[in-house]
Amino acid sequence: MLEEWVHKGTPKQREYLHQILVAEHESRQDSRRRRLLKAARLPALKSLTGYDYSAVHFPTDYGRQALESLDFITHAQDLVLYGDVGTGKTHMASAPVAAACQQGIPARFYTTSALVMALRRAKDDDRLDKELASIAKNQLIVIDELGYLPIDTEGARLLFQVITNGYEKRSLVIPTNLEFSRWGTVFGDDNMAAAVIDRLVHHGRLLQFRGESYRVKTPS
Template sequence: MTAELKQICKSLRLAHVADIYGSIAFENSAQFVEALLNKELELRKEAKAARLIKKAKFLQEKTLPSFEWSEKIHFPHQLDSEELVKLHFIERKENLIFTGSTGLGKTHLATALGHEACQKGFEVRFYRVSDLAEVLEKAWAEGKWGQFRNRFKKVDLVILDEMGYVPFSKEGAELLFQLISDWYEQTSLIITSNLEFSQWNRVFSDPRLTAALVDRVIHHAHILNFTGDSFRVSNALSRQK
């Protein structure tokens, strides 16, 4: 490709054409242009998904094809696995709550859904709740609380992993409550927890704040209960047989 054509591609923001035009098979000029531009769009989509996945900051790389669905996951009557993976809950600003003991796949499924959301062009953020508490308190102490809250204005899905494993300080609980209030009916949440809602007061020491937070979280939520033995424990026991 000539330098002039490369400059034209740059001006038109065709990021991939200069690299791929020579590999496009064609029978006529119209078919060539169509195939070339379709490939440009495909590569743009892949590049965008990669950027979104990086920004989400998942702790593990988990995808839906690697997730093992089982009867141990109890769905609400209005939802099943087929509907879940379509991600309509994000478009409707609804929440997902995954409850159950450790090792049952809650984080895997939450991460996989987040990964799929990135593939479909949604902005996602992933936080382990204990880490988020530290970030919130640091932002408040450094006078960057407003700046931190503004980061979520264009975010479509926030994943809060391991709610309940570590209690919050009073300040941390209040800051998280403010964030969830911001996200209410504006941003979808996926929350994983080993605690039932009645036990969330172990995490948030203020009963009134706990009740208000739970009310916002479950108002537009689908609750999935994970039951049975830990996959990690089951795998370890099977290796000993």
């Protein structure tokens, strides 16, 4: 029907209709981007433009271009950002979330403690499946501060479920100050930790951060 009426219109009418449709499309896309950014729950809006990579050591087969292009999301690859406190891990994890939302890709930022708390509440309210399904709608999930606070056995199992459910389906970015050998202290079980690590490294990269905390270098 649209094609039929387009041919009936004058050139100026067709141009006007085209402008209306383009404006409507752009408006919807902008609304979607704003909704995704709000749903992402970022602690702060970050970008990798001007990011200081001096503390970051990339694997030999992975670099800035692959990170900034968001190619790892397309291929459901994971990133573990491991290293010293205050060297930019959270910033690097947050920026791809914002960039993904700008491209219309659903993404979500959690701290480990907030995620575990949300999962525990959902389990107590008998809506765990619904909560997991909501999390699974995101193509990128950040789980920040892994290892900063202790997790009980139930919380560890719930976190394990999120990570394993995402295997080869969506990208995880996990900033942590714990080397892999100590992840058993987080999950309370070395076998569970080993299973998590095995999944993350299968299609993932380890980026190491070394240096002095920027909070120490630039005190307020």
